[in-house]
Each structure stands twice: as structure tokens, then as C-alpha cells.
Amino acid sequence: MRMLGALSNKLRDAMDKLTGKGNIDKAAIDDLTRDIQRAMLSADVDVALVLELTERIRKRASGELPPGLTRKEHIVKVVYEELTDIMGKAKSIIELKPKKILLCGLYGSGKTSTAAKLARFYQKKGLKPFLICCDTVRPAAYEQLEQLAKKIDVPFYGEKGEKDPSRVLKNALKKAGGDVIIVDSSGRNALDSGLIDEIKDINKILGADERILVIPSDIGQAAKQQATAFHEALGISDVIVTKLDATAKGGGALTACYLTGARVKFIGVGETPEDLQQYDPEKFVSRLIGFADLETLLEKARSVVDEKSAKNIMKGDFTMDDFLMQLESINKMGSMSQILDMAGLGKTVAKKGNVNEQEAKMKKWKFAIQSMTRAERSDPEMINSSRVRRIAAGSGLKESDVRELLANYSKIKKMMKQFSPGKMKRGGFGALFKQFGM
Ligand SMILES: Nc1nc2c(ncn2[C@@H]2O[C@H](COP(=O)(O)OP(=O)(O)O)[C@@H](O)[C@H]2O)c(=O)[nH]1
Ligand SMILES: [Mg+2]
Known part of the structure; x- marks a missing residue:
């Protein structure tokens, strides 16, 4: 699957243009930074962040060459490193041990789907998940999670018709077995203080080890405001960015999360319980640019020179x-x-x-x-x-x-x-x- 369609296409084009050039001069570097600017802005990445990014790329690209690299290889490496940097730098750590997870976020952000995806993830790692429905607001929230739980064969608890999520949770915890307890909650806006008090109570009863904010990537830069507000209210431990398969604005959501200091742990890339991936900024950027990793990227930069001269010579x-x-x-x-x-x-x-x-x-x-x-x-x-x-x-x-x-x-x-x-x-x-x- 091609991640983030439009952004990916634009970045690939920019890199192809660069690696296809015989001679890398100032104009070629300007050209590249302009292309990257356009790509990032169209993916709804914050303007100031884009300008900072491309300025760093421009400076490093024309700066001193590390030994053993051609100018072209050096630039490819710089772009890769700088993009990785604003996409979150390092891979998150996922601890495979018994824990309690609370999911929160806006309406329709993908919390319920993500609850099932997480259960499936830990199940595949050999742990025993348990799903709890604490969404007492949305009609059919109970049925939705129940169905997903059945599909992946994970035990589930919920109370149809009960309006108080705290009460549901208390009852659920009496019944819950397994290693990884995953609690789905109602959709709420972080700026609504009544709803925030409610989830604080749920968090207290659960004693969550991980308080995960679920953010849909189609909200773009607005992710920043939500991430900040949820974090202040609840102490968010991780973020899961959903729907990266379905929007051009994912770059905005990912970089916005990073700006707030929130760590993106997983990304959602589809609607089924299988469509969850551990987030790894390096891999993510490699895939955006269209290569398996930095090494294959550098190989490409090398081979273009060889292919060109080989063609002439033949x-x-x-x-x-x-x-x-x-x-x-x-x-x-x-x-x-x-x-x-x-x-x-x-x-x-x-x-x-x-x-x-x-x-x-x-x-x-x-x-x-x-x-x-x-x-x-x-x-x-x-x-x-x-x-x-x-x-x-x-x-x-x-x-x-x-x-x-x-x-x-x-x-x-x-x-x-x-x-x-x-x-x-x-x-x-x-x-x-x-x-x-x-
Ligand atoms: N394409 C895509 N759709 C998703 C993803 N995650 C959730 N959805 C869809 O988004 C809609 C809302 O998801 P849901 O889990 O019910 O959100 P909730 O209201 O936060 O619980 C549903 O139609 C899901 O199938 C994702 O990663 N990719
Ligand atoms: Mg839901």
C-alpha cells in the first residue's frame, strides 16, 4: 500500500528528479527544497515547520561532504534524516507485559476500531487481551465492539443500556481476565470539561498504565490542539494516528503530534483489526520516499550515475x-x-x-x-x-x-x-x- 498517496508521490518525484540529475549545483538543491516544501505544505504540515525543515535541508545539502559520499548521496541522506526527524525521530517501544490501556479521543476518531486492532496486536504477540466497552453514549457502541471482539476471538465486556461508564468499568474489572485490558470510551472533545472529568474518573478506576489518544489523521494540524488538551487533562502516554491510508493530511497530524512531544506508537492503516502498524519514523519516511531503507536509497543514488555512463558507453x-x-x-x-x-x-x-x-x-x-x-x-x-x-x-x-x-x-x-x-x-x-x- 502506498502510504499517504499524494505526499508520497510528490516526495518520490522530488527525489527521482534529484537522483536523475547528472550535476548537482545550487539550482538543483533549490529545486529540491522547493519540491519538498510544496509536498509538505500540501500534506497540511505546519508552515513554520516546513520552512525550518527545508532551510536545514538546504544548509546541510550544500555543506561539507562526509567522506565516502558523493554530493547526490549526501543530499539523499540529508533529506531522509531531516524528514525522519520531524516525523518523530525514533521508533516507539512496545512493552509485551500485562497492562491496562485506556483509549480516548474525539468522536469518530477510530477508538473502537483501534481497541480491536490493539487486542489483535497483543494477541498475535502471545498475550491475552480483554476488551471493555465504556462508550455509553453512541448508539450501538456495544454491538460494534462486541462484533469486533467476536471476529478476533477476544473476550469482551459491556452493558447494554447502562448510562454510567464508571459503573460499567467497575463491573467489567470484576469479570476481566487476561493480560492486556483494553478500555474503549465515548468520543469527547478535549475542550469539554464535563466530558474530561468523566474520563478522568474512568482513568482513576482503571489505573491505566497507558492512556492512549486516538487521533484521526484527517484532522491534520488540528491534532496539535487536541493532543495538547488531552495531555493536560489526562497525561497521555502515547498517540495512535488512524486513517493514514485514507487522507492526504497525515503528514500534518504526525508532525503536529511530534511538535507537542506526544509519541506516536501505532498508526492505523485500514478498517480491519489487522490494519495496525507499530510506528517507526525511519521506515515510514523510507516508504514515503519509496525505498525499503536508507541503504537502498543510497544505492539508487549511486546506480543512476553508473547506469547513465553505462548507457553512453554501450x-x-x-x-x-x-x-x-x-x-x-x-x-x-x-x-x-x-x-x-x-x-x-x-x-x-x-x-x-x-x-x-x-x-x-x-x-x-x-x-x-x-x-x-x-x-x-x-x-x-x-x-x-x-x-x-x-x-x-x-x-x-x-x-x-x-x-x-x-x-x-x-x-x-x-x-x-x-x-x-x-x-x-x-x-x-x-x-x-x-x-x-x-
Ligand atoms: N480507512 C480507515 N478507516 C478507519 C480507520 N480507523 C477507523 N476507521 C473507520 O472510521 C470510522 C470510525 O471508527 P470508530 O472506530 O467507530 O471510531 P470511534 O467513534 O472513535 O470509536 C469507522 O467507519 C471505521 O471503520 C483506519 O485506520 N483507516
Ligand atoms: Mg467508538
Whole structure:
């Protein structure tokens, strides 16, 4: 299931646009932050929070590169980390032990469905749940929970027709067995003091270990006000955000909860008792952006470069520009010795002690390529002796350096033509290095 449809689509598009770009410059970063802004605002995330978020992304994206990452990979990582941050940072902890849970929240927020979902969750973990209906207001509240309880085969207590929830609860607790006692309550607004007193009484009788606020994600940023008011009245221990499968405003609800300091423990993603997931901000963001985790996200950022050059090379047009791009991405990725480690060549080369030498060589080649004309770059065959002389003079190198570059270029070009794209992806830079005589 695609979480939060519209937000997910927009974030995926933004990330695809970035990872598809050959060159990441200031304009590309501006473009990305604008796309993320639009996506978050349309998901009803607080404006100030969105601006803070994108400012942090912009700053970190153009900031110093951590060793071993290309600019593109770095940005992908930054976006992932910053989004995870405003979506709640860390995964909640769920204790698998006997406990009493009280559910509260607005009318229609999903309390009764969530009561059954929680019972099912703990049942699957091997605990014995017990469901109690303390909603004495809504017509057929009793039947609704009774039916759900039957469906998942969990014991249930309620009193049809009784108007006082405290009395129902007292009777229920006399009968209740099991490890995890889950109490469903009537819908109430946190700003209604009469109804809040009522649930305070229920909480006192129950002695709840967890007071869970159930918030429907379609209320968006209004979640903030409800979460704050319920927390002041009752001391909310956790939040469950429901209906994330059915709204575009879920980003607003999730970030609003986080702003109030409330921890989102589970999310509701459908109407059946099975549709409850433990909330994990990292996983959630990964799924929003469309990847299993940060690692696969980074792999994607890497593979686009490889695929692009592989395509060019397969067509047989491995130009000096491609060669320069490869050299530059090697530079961007960090020092040679790190790259060599990644390519599995670290030890061999370190023994020979020529890492620095190779790094210096690559720098020289870069200068030489930069001194070539556009025509020379796309068709290096035309570079005759007089052109070699000019390029050497222009880049401050020896003619032999330029010749060595040309010789290596031809060698690599020839080799590339024999490569299948699959091999290119796997062999990557390691294969290139071998051709540099390493
Ligand atoms: N799509 C979807 N619907 C939900 C979810 N949770 C609850 N609902 C639906 O929302 C409506 C109200 O839910 P209910 O549990 O009766 O809310 P309550 O009034 O707070 O007890 C019902 O139609 C539920 O099926 C959810 O996570 N996703
Ligand atoms: Mg209900």
C-alpha cells in the first residue's frame, strides 16, 4: 500500500528528479527544497515547520561532504534524516507485559476500531487481551465492539443500556481476565470539561498504565490542539494516528503530534483489526520516499550515475567528458584509498604504496581534460602532436602526461565497449582502476 498517496508521490518525484540529475549545483538543491516544501505544505504540515525543515535541508545539502559520499548521496541522506526527524525521530517501544490501556479521543476518531486492532496486536504477540466497552453514549457502541471482539476471538465486556461508564468499568474489572485490558470510551472533545472529568474518573478506576489518544489523521494540524488538551487533562502516554491510508493530511497530524512531544506508537492503516502498524519514523519516511531503507536509497543514488555512463558507453560514445565525469565522481566520493577499499583493491595498492601517486595522476588528467576544446573532448582521436603540445602548455603539464591520459582513455574506451551494462554496474570503478594499471 502506498502510504499517504499524494505526499508520497510528490516526495518520490522530488527525489527521482534529484537522483536523475547528472550535476548537482545550487539550482538543483533549490529545486529540491522547493519540491519538498510544496509536498509538505500540501500534506497540511505546519508552515513554520516546513520552512525550518527545508532551510536545514538546504544548509546541510550544500555543506561539507562526509567522506565516502558523493554530493547526490549526501543530499539523499540529508533529506531522509531531516524528514525522519520531524516525523518523530525514533521508533516507539512496545512493552509485551500485562497492562491496562485506556483509549480516548474525539468522536469518530477510530477508538473502537483501534481497541480491536490493539487486542489483535497483543494477541498475535502471545498475550491475552480483554476488551471493555465504556462508550455509553453512541448508539450501538456495544454491538460494534462486541462484533469486533467476536471476529478476533477476544473476550469482551459491556452493558447494554447502562448510562454510567464508571459503573460499567467497575463491573467489567470484576469479570476481566487476561493480560492486556483494553478500555474503549465515548468520543469527547478535549475542550469539554464535563466530558474530561468523566474520563478522568474512568482513568482513576482503571489505573491505566497507558492512556492512549486516538487521533484521526484527517484532522491534520488540528491534532496539535487536541493532543495538547488531552495531555493536560489526562497525561497521555502515547498517540495512535488512524486513517493514514485514507487522507492526504497525515503528514500534518504526525508532525503536529511530534511538535507537542506526544509519541506516536501505532498508526492505523485500514478498517480491519489487522490494519495496525507499530510506528517507526525511519521506515515510514523510507516508504514515503519509496525505498525499503536508507541503504537502498543510497544505492539508487549511486546506480543512476553508473547506469547513465553505462548507457553512453554501450553506445560507444565514451567521450573525454564521460572520462572527466568518472574522475570527478571519484574525487567527490572521497580519497582514493577509501575508494580503493570499496573497490576491494585497498590492500594490494597500499602495499605498493602508490595511492598518492595515483591521486596526483588523476588530478593531472583532470587539468588536461579541462584544457581540451569541446571538439577534442568528444572526439579525442583528433588530438595530434601539436594539440598535445597546446593542451600540455594550457594545463601546465608535461606532454608525456597528456599522452599517458590519451593512452589510458583509449584503453578504457576499448574495454568499456566489451562490457555489458550489468557488468559495468557491478564492476564500476574497480574495473576502471585496473585499467589505470592498478
Ligand atoms: N480507512 C480507515 N478507516 C478507519 C480507520 N480507523 C477507523 N476507521 C473507520 O472510521 C470510522 C470510525 O471508527 P470508530 O472506530 O467507530 O471510531 P470511534 O467513534 O472513535 O470509536 C469507522 O467507519 C471505521 O471503520 C483506519 O485506520 N483507516
Ligand atoms: Mg467508538
